[in-house]
Amino acid sequence: MKKTIIPITAVLIATTVLLLGMWSYYSSVVTEIEQQGSNAAVYDRHYVVVSEDSSELWQSIYESAREAAARENVYLEWIGANSPANYTLKDSMKVAIASKVDGIILYPWGGLDVTEQINEAAKQGIPVVTVLNDCNESDRISFVGINSYQMGQIYGEQILNLLEDGMNRVLVLVNTSMEDVNTNLMYSQMNAVVEAGKPRTKKVEISAYSVDSTANFEAEEVIRDIFINSDSLPDILICLDPVSTECAYQAIVDYNEVGNVNIVGYYTSDIVMNAIHKGLIPAAVTIDTGEIGRYSIDALNEYLSAGHVSNYFNVGLSIVTKDETK
Amino acid sequence: MTQRSTNSLRANSIQKKLILVMAAMLASVLCVNLFIFNQINSMVRQIDSIFTSNVTIGELADTLGLVENRVYEYLNTKSSTALEDYYRYEQEYRDLIQQLNNQNVDSDTKMLEKNIRNMSETYLAKTEETLQAKRGRNVERYKACFEEETQLFEYINYYIYELDGLQFRLNSRNYQMLLSSMNILEIFSMVIMLLIFGFCLFLAIMTIRTMIGPLTHLSAAAHKVADGEFEVELPEAVSRDEVGIVTSAFRQMLESIKVYIDRVKSGVEKEAQMKARELSMEAHLKEAQLKYLQAQINPHFLFNSLNAGAQLAVMEDAEQTGIFMEKMADFFRYNVKKMEGDATLLEEIEAVDNYIFILNVRYAGDITYEKQINADIDNIRVPSMILQPIVENAVSHGIHDNMAEGKIQLFVGKEEDQLRISVMDNGIGMSHEEIEAVMCGKLHQEQRDGNSTGIGLDNVINRLKLYYNCQEPLSIHSEGKGMGTEVTILLPLDEGGMEHV
Numbered sequence: 054m055k056k057t058i059i060p061i062t063a064v065l066i067a068t069t070v071l072l073l074g075m076w077s078y079y080s081s082v083v084t085e086i087e088q089q090g091s092n093a094a095v096y097d098r099h100y101v102v103v104s105e106d107s108s109e110l111w112q113s114i115y116e117s118a119r120e121a122a123a124r125e126n127v128y129l130e131w132i133g134a135n136s137p138a139n140y141t142l143k144d145s146m147k148v149a150i151a152s153k154v155d156g157i158i159l160y161p162w163g164g165l166d167v168t169e170q171i172n173e174a175a176k177q178g179i180p181v182v183t184v185l186n187d188c189n190e191s192d193r194i195s196f197v198g199i200n201s202y203q204m205g206q207i208y209g210e211q212i213l214n215l216l217e218d219g220m221n222r223v224l225v226l227v228n229t230s231m232e233d234v235n236t237n238l239m240y241s242q243m244n245a246v247v248e249a250g251k252p253r254t255k256k257v258e259i260s261a262y263s264v265d266s267t268a269n270f271e272a273e274e275v276i277r278d279i280f281i282n283s284d285s286l287p288d289i290l291i292c293l294d295p296v297s298t299e300c301a302y303q304a305i306v307d308y309n310e311v312g313n314v315n316i317v318g319y320y321t322s323d324i325v326m327n328a329i330h331k332g333l334i335p336a337a338v339t340i341d342t343g344e345i346g347r348y349s350i351d352a353l354n355e356y357l358s359a360g361h362v363s364n365y366f367n368v369g370l371s372i373v374t375k376d377e378t379k
Numbered sequence: 380m381t382q383r384s385t386n387s388l389r390a391n392s393i394q395k396k397l398i399l400v401m402a403a404m405l406a407s408v409l410c411v412n413l414f415i416f417n418q419i420n421s422m423v424r425q426i427d428s429i430f431t432s433n434v435t436i437g438e439l440a441d442t443l444g445l446v447e448n449r450v451y452e453y454l455n456t457k458s459s460t461a462l463e464d465y466y467r468y469e470q471e472y473r474d475l476i477q478q479l480n481n482q483n484v485d486s487d488t489k490m491l492e493k494n495i496r497n498m499s500e501t502y503l504a505k506t507e508e509t510l511q512a513k514r515g516r517n518v519e520r521y522k523a524c525f526e527e528e529t530q531l532f533e534y535i536n537y538y539i540y541e542l543d544g545l546q547f548r549l550n551s552r553n554y555q556m557l558l559s560s561m562n563i564l565e566i567f568s569m570v571i572m573l574l575i576f577g578f579c580l581f582l583a584i585m586t587i588r589t590m591i592g593p594l595t596h597l598s599a600a601a602h603k604v605a606d607g608e609f610e611v612e613l614p615e616a617v618s619r620d621e622v623g624i625v626t627s628a629f630r631q632m633l634e635s636i637k638v639y640i641d642r643v644k645s646g647v648e649k650e651a652q653m654k655a656r657e658l659s660m661e662a663h664l665k666e667a668q669l670k671y672l673q674a675q676i677n678p679h680f681l682f683n684s685l686n687a688g689a690q691l692a693v694m695e696d697a698e699q700t701g702i703f704m705e706k707m708a709d710f711f712r713y714n715v716k717k718m719e720g721d722a723t724l725l726e727e728i729e730a731v732d733n734y735i736f737i738l739n740v741r742y743a744g745d746i747t748y749e750k751q752i753n754a755d756i757d758n759i760r761v762p763s764m765i766l767q768p769i770v771e772n773a774v775s776h777g778i779h780d781n782m783a784e785g786k787i788q789l790f791v792g793k794e795e796d797q798l799r800i801s802v803m804d805n806g807i808g809m810s811h812e813e814i815e816a817v818m819c820g821k822l823h824q825e826q827r828d829g830n831s832t833g834i835g836l837d838n839v840i841n842r843l844k845l846y847y848n849c850q851e852p853l854s855i856h857s858e859g860k861g862m863g864t865e866v867t868i869l870l871p872l873d874e875g876g877m878e879h880v
Binding site: 057060061064065067068071072074075076078079082083085086089093094095096097098099127128130144147148150151152153 | 407425482490500501531553556568574578581
């Protein structure tokens with residue numbers, strides 16, 4: 054009798070365990086599917102980033118702003134980042150306003166006037182913070198960016214470091230999207246620093262070259278043109294945006310001008326950092342993207358909480374040379 | 380009793396066992412199947428429902444298109460039907476967007492939903508404004524508004540498209556997850572089905588073995604019994620089902636057969652013994668008869684002649700002679716008549732009396748004969764011709780040489796449940812060896828003298844043994860030479876005083 058009962062009981066127990074296992078496995082799968090997103094964090098506010106620039110710089114700013122936002126219980130979205138639609142800044146602003154977001158972090162560039170949209174947002178009660186490029190005639194609540202004077206000072210100092218005896222031709226690649234008061238301020242301050250600081254034995258000729266880095270592939274083509282015409286090659290190439298920095302770096306490598314053309318870059322992307330480390334680029338001016346993201350979120354939060362906020366947040370600038378990459 | 384046994388039979392019947400086992404097997408298979416079926420069904424429903432969100436998003440886009448279309452149509456034609464449709468679709472669209480998320484959740488799809496919802500509200504407000512402007516015939520305003528709401532319509536469409544794509548990717552992932560889990564569940568189901576198959580097979584084998592095993596043993600035992608081997612080992616009837624009952628009935632039947640065979644055997648043996656006794660009795664009787672016939676060639680002629688002599692004596696007034704002749708005739712008639720069966724004790728005693736009378740006539744009244752009867756002997760039957768040979772023996776061997784002083788005593792008396800018959804003489808007596816020889820039948824009486832009827836003591840002893848079926852019906856006692864001899868017969872009496880026949 055025992056001989057019969059033991060295997061029967063064992064089989065029944067095994068079957069029950071398997072059935073329970075089957076049931077619990079299935080339940081866990083279904084629960085996982087049903088609860089997708091339901092456990093996601095809920096935020097108090099919804100801010101959006103409006104930027105056409107999707108360079109590494111902006112990715113970095115967005116990431117740091119997102120981290121800062123998460124800490125402040127804010128959901129941050131980059132409008133149009135993953136959309137197949139090719140939104141312009143104006144479109145993105147309109148979408149943001151229509152979506153009734155709680156705040157907008159705007160990077161105005163490409164010369165497109167978004168003042169109307171900023172004002173419309175302000176009218177709808179949506180605060181707008183401009184980043185890196187200001188739109189000071191609009192109703193934006195604050196500007197988070199660099200001090201152009203300080204930037205001109207740093208670039209000027211770097212030019213002085215790179216001067217050699219005789220004539221030094223300095224070419225500044227000016228981004229057409231940034232051709233505003235701030236760029237002029239930066240340019241003049243750079244000139245002033247170079248003029249004041251250059252030794253008598255060294256002559257400097259500074260000229261500017263417009264590059265539209267907002268237009269697709271424009272920067273690369275323009276910079277190639279400069280290198281193809283080897284007579285007009287500068288001794289020092291000043292880049293004021295990340296795209297032209299990377300293009301210039303690639304050009305000196307391709308045209309074997311390393312050492313002949315010294316680049317002072319802007320923003321230390323991985324490629325630029327690597328180049329500095331190898332000594333191919335002497336130095337690059339960089340900005341604290343974490344600070345930009347943090348200040349943007351803080352500005353919006355402060356405005357929504359207190360109703361007012363400082364209209365300018367200065368972001369620190371620093372210079373990266375080979376010594377810093379070690 | 381019958382009712383109870385029927386009930387217990389029903390309670391443990393093979394039929395019930397089979398039904399129970401089959402029911403258990405079917406129930407387990409059914410339960411497992413139902414469970415698996417339910418799981419699969421639920422999974423299929425789940426798979427079906429996976430893409431419903433895409434369907435909902437599709438509906439959203441369609442309804443939005445209808446709203447936009449009706450706005451355009453109204454602006455174009457100011458048709459009241461278009462306006463009516465617009466309001467219907469607008470309500471439908473509002474209902475649809477109410478189902479969308481409106482919270483700030485850390486999920487791309489949820490935030491897209493929120494944006495679509497908010498943009499749609501803005502869009503609907505703008506369409507309303509457009510319609511109002513149209514009604515107010517404010518051409519510039521409604522054109523501007525229409526442009527704005529068309530732009531919003533496009534944004535929303537983009538967002539819906541984006542949401543649809545995101546949702547589709549998510550749903551596809553879920554679909555893949557469900558499909559792979561379905562594969563795992565299929566393996567689970569296979570294993571479970573195999574287990575259940577094994578379980579049912581095992582249960583069926585065990586049930587059949589439990590039922591057929593005792594039957595096989597029983598049939599083997601039946602074969603042995605059929606071959607005449609009754610000492611077979613039968614399996615213990617563990618179950619109380621039909622097989623158990625048949626087994627125990629077979630066991631009982633076997634025991635009954637054994638008892639019956641034993642009884643028949645002992646019956647046959649007894650019958651054989653009886654037959655032997657009867658044959659032996661007959662042989663002794665024949666022997667006695669033969670010896671008597673050897674002695675008396677024609678007793679009928681003799682006692683008829685004696686009767687004729689008696690009558691003659693009476694006619695001649697010779698009374699004594701007449702009595703003697705009559706006694707002689709009685710004695711011989713008794714001899715002739717009773718040789719074949721038994722007789723009453725009274726008849727036996729009478730024969731002894733006649734014999735003594737004859738001897739006394741012959742020997743001129745020398746033998747003293749005393750008779751003492753202390754019991755009611757009317758109905759006691761004994762084998763015939765037993766007392767006369769004993770008395771004859773006492774005369775022949777005991778007092779033959781001294782007839783004048785010879786004394787024969789006959790005593791009949793009851794002792795407890797026995798009847799004691801003693802024949803005593805005061806003759807020469809017997810030694811122990813002689814007594815022993817007589818009792819063992821070694822000493823045969825071969826003498827043929829004129830006093831003998833021809834029946835020996837050994838014949839009497841044998842007949843008594845056969846008649847009463849006992850070892851020592853007769854005992855001889857003598858104090859020694861010259862001290863006389865006492866021959867005692869102890870006859871068993873039954874309760875009513877009747878002698879056992």
